[in-house]
Amino acid sequence: MKKNTYIALVAAGVLGLASCSDMTSLSGTSASSVGTVAVVIPGTVVSARTVDVEASSSDKGLGTAIGAALGAGSGSLLGRGKGQIVSTVGFGVVGALAGRGVGAAAGKTKGQELVIQSDKDKQQYRVIQPIYSQVGAIPVGTHGNLQYGNGNSKFLPDGF
Numbered sequence: 149m150k151k152n153t154y155i156a157l158v159a160a161g162v163l164g165l166a167s168c169s170d171m172t173s174l175s176g177t178s179a180s181s182v183g184t185v186a187v188v189i190p191g192t193v194v195s196a197r198t199v200d201v202e203a204s205s206s207d208k209g210l211g212t213a214i215g216a217a218l219g220a221g222s223g224s225l226l227g228r229g230k231g232q233i234v235s236t237v238g239f240g241v242v243g244a245l246a247g248r249g250v251g252a253a254a255g256k257t258k259g260q261e262l263v264i265q266s267d268k269d270k271q272q273y274r275v276i277q278p279i280y281s282q283v284g285a286i287p288v289g290t291h292g293n294l295q296y297g298n299g300n301s302k303f304l305p306d307g308f
Contacts, residue, residue: 186297193290193303194272195263200256201278208251215247216240260286262303264294277302 223239224232259278266273273294279285283305286292292305 184298186295186300189264189273189294189296190267191264191273191292191294191303192267193262193286193288193292194265195261196286196288197261198279198285199259199261199276201259201276202252202256207254208248211247211249211251211254212244213247215250216244218247219243262286264303266294275301275303283308 217240219242220236220240222243223235223237226232226235226239257278259276261274261276264273264275265271273296275294275296286303286305290305292303292308294303295301
């Protein structure tokens, strides 16, 4: 029975890590964005620099939970009685720490800090966004639209 439990925990861990969010695609939208209104400001990129976007709390939390489960599952296969309890707890703690590190690394991505100058009033806006796979890194001088509203913002070059 213990081996079956461990195999189930490993399978859940693999599936959980596969579900980590990919913020580098424009092909989907979140359910909370449906029906919302965004302001669109045509403008040109006047400054661009690459930044590291750290993992979200949910990526780190998922890694911690999966690591703890896998560690505890592994530890429960060792020893008997109190020794088994100690190994289950110890392996669970080590697994949680390792899982948090894996979740943080898996959720980290490259992004860009862009400064967009509005065509209309020449006002400048700053946006930090992932480097979307369909667009790539956006160079200075690129014209497009800054979209913002409902807590989300992004700059997309003309044609996207």
